[in-house]
Amino acid sequence: MSERTRQVTIVDVARHAGVSQASVSRVLNGKANVDPAIAGAVHAAVAELGYEPSLAARSLVQGRNHTIGMIVPDLENPLFQGILKGLTLAADADGYRVLVADTDERAESEEAVALEARRRCDALVLCAPRMPEAKLRQLVARVAPVVVVNRSLDAAGVPWVGVDYARGIHDLVDHLFALGHRRIVYLAGPASSVSNVERERGLAAARETFPALEVEILPGGSRLDDGADAAGAVLAARDRGATAVLGFNDLVALGLLHRLAELGVSVPGELSVAGFDDSPFARYSTPPLTSMSVPRGELGAQVWQRLATLVAGGRSEHTLLYRPRLEVRASTGPVRVGAGTVPA
């Protein structure tokens, strides 16, 4: 007679099995010892009635819902996709689900999104590369437990997992320097991005290592278009003697590569080009792109590992900094004889 058949609850199971609710709960959660006979009856009743515990009710009493949230600036960035995938798979294995929130590159809404997401989740993974450090430190205190991704943060109880961009860039410059390049262009990422600052720090360090090295920084961006759009400026730099270009990431480098091909500029003959992140497409471009490989999935898994101990009440402050691995491909090569000299 009821409009919709009411859902099966623990009370129904208890009645059907002839035991108390408490026993049903104990059997289902494996708490304490219970009479095998009772356990059997409960399981039978559960199966017969098709009972499924209400997660909402459980959340209410336990204060946790086995869900974590991940805040990313842009779901279309291969780096975050890889991390998300690794995180999702690792968390799944422990019975946790991942809720994802894309702030669509609007740094100003990151805080609100994070706070809202935290209300639905037991913990947060935060990718907020643009947020000022002071604000971020304030935010993590409010949303803990939380793991910060892709930027360092000195806050008690907040582990972070990231990539050593400075070191990576330095390694990449080593490679180019060894090939004879002495004047290098860096197509910068978003100015406010922490990881861009890190890269520039790496460049500065490299300049100290190699006094003979000259680095020219051009404004860029973080996406394919940005790389393509910078081609003109890059060629101008080449005319000033530059022989190699470092892109902020693979997207920028691939965009540039494409436009250079259109313009008939030979890579690496006239100009060497390298990227960062080793996105899946890097090895499939023409020429294949030299890049710094970062283990995206592994990063996501490590993030989960830290978050898991935090959620369990532990105090995992161990932070993790991956050193990217150089993947030499055909887009970088020895500087051509005669090139790299500034025309008089």
Next chain:
Amino acid sequence: MSERTRQVTIVDVARHAGVSQASVSRVLNGKANVDPAIAGAVHAAVAELGYEPSLAARSLVQGRNHTIGMIVPDLENPLFQGILKGLTLAADADGYRVLVADTDERAESEEAVALEARRRCDALVLCAPRMPEAKLRQLVARVAPVVVVNRSLDAAGVPWVGVDYARGIHDLVDHLFALGHRRIVYLAGPASSVSNVERERGLAAARETFPALEVEILPGGSRLDDGADAAGAVLAARDRGATAVLGFNDLVALGLLHRLAELGVSVPGELSVAGFDDSPFARYSTPPLTSMSVPRGELGAQVWQRLATLVAGGRSEHTLLYRPRLEVRASTGPVRVGAGTVPA
């Protein structure tokens, strides 16, 4: 003295404001009319105490948690990423969050993942391209409300949003035929994938349209590697007279393109190559890849629109089939004189 400061509840707010819980609830949810004086007192108390309603408690009583789940076979596929992004942004605007579950291409676990996800969410978005139709029909009945993505399904109350792959392939063949191609290779996707079946249906239709057309189907896959690995077979087909290749999707086509360049095969001089999906990278390859564009973000938004009416109790059966748009780029060209003839 308590270990951790207990959270602020509606009871605290009521007491602090000197009104009943019911009134607090009414004020906060805008139900019925309430005395402005009371409303003021409530708001003041809320602000002062920093009260935030418990979503778990609300879920329990309302039976909904304003979260939807999206099941995808592979988060690294640009198509699903785009849909996910569009869905997330659209749902966000209506106060819904998206929980994502990656089945990691294991078709056999799709059902379990979907059922589990449904328990946490008010509704589901299902991408299960490999699941047998009968099983899928059975599944959607259990997890409704649900919207199915990227495959058609004739089930009551289950709208679906997809891409007209058959039509798209036909349009693509039109393009190639007009360029003079008469023998075309299709690098197939996963055999069990519904969207692959649709594409092959499109090929069959095209063959009827153009009696002079010959189509050769080669086993492929859905990822970059698959395209690269198929290069040998493609060249063999070329030697049998084929002049153009259709990849299952852009990834396959880009992988192939890369390997062909390595092998010194000129595209489109010796062989035309086209993809499907118009992934962001398609326009940036060398040569830029001709592809069929599908509005990924728009698709996601439309999925949400349907799911939203379903969740609200509506009965939106209106299904949606996007016709892909042809993006002609440099990877396809007129068949070269002398090519395309089967060597004696």
Next chain:
DNA sequence: CTTCCATGAGAAAACGATTTCTCAACCGTG
């Protein structure tokens, strides 16, 4: 043969909201 503890199961109290009842006050109407 008591006494004391551990063991295990049922009764009842959280968990923190929404929503239904219930009832007083107030309005306009006959």
Next chain:
DNA sequence: CACGGTTGAGAAATCGTTTTCTCATGGAAG
């Protein structure tokens, strides 16, 4: 002036679990 119908607010029921109390039972130790 009496009466039916709104209106608005508080009391209490409800959502479906987990967890704490409480208490009977049985075995071991004295």
